[in-house]
Amino acid sequence: MRRLFVVVLFVAMFAVSGRAQQLPSRGGLTPQIETILKSIKAADKGQLAVSEEDGRFLRVLVAMRQAKSVLEIGAASGYSGIWLGLGARESHGHVVSIEFDPQRAKEAADNIQKAALTDVVRVIHGDAFTEIPKLQGTFDLVFLDAWKPDYIKFFNMVYPRLDPGGVFLAHNVVNKAKDMQPFLSAIQNNPGVFTSIVMPGSEGMSVSYKLR
Secondary structure (H helix, E strand, O other): OHHHHHHHHHHHHHHHHHHHHHOOOOOOOOHHHHHHHHHHHHHOOOOOOOOHHHHHHHHHHHHHHOOOEEEEEOOOOOHHHHHHHHHHHHHOOEEEEEEOOHHHHHHHHHHHHHOOOOOOEEEEEOOHHHHHHHOOOOEEEEEEOOOHHHHHHHHHHHHHHEEEEEEEEEEOOOOOHHHOHHHHHHHHHOOOEEEEEEOOOOOOEEEEEEOO
16 A cells, blocks of 8 residues: 555656646636635735645645645645645545644634635644644644744654654755755655655655655
8 A cells, every 4th residue: 555655646746746837727626715725825925825836736645645634834824724625625634734823823724714624624823842742643644834944843743653654745845955954864864764855836845755
């Protein structure tokens, strides 16, 4: 099963990175969700949201992995959380999304509600270093898009709770690589994972698969 997932993962990475611009704009989205995603992007003056291509990649990965327990560290205004939630709906899983900034956390929760995804996505306002230990169980997919120098701390915290065969994703690993060198070194040298850097959008995303 793991071998099949790895094969499909690399097919998906090629499909998303190589052909994203050729897909129809809606791509299986309802008009309501498409409108919400566009409104989040329009209001995103700080460019905190992932690209649409990255969002589509997240959705595919969650659904393809059949992820049941997804953790998002850094919700911003809920753009990536919606994509993760759409994937989780297909996988019959759930997403916990943590955001430190109170205004962004409120926006994320509101946008998740507008997208009718509150049954699969829960937004938590708080410090992820404090909130993650409160969560029960393990994770089979983690998406990290927070303060870049903290990436290594989050990886060390979450890695023991990532299931074998689980996937750890981190955003901005190309355009902000200099801010996360300890993290990049860890995922490239940890014998318990193998990693590929993909670029559905222009920022770069690391995909690390936990072997054991």
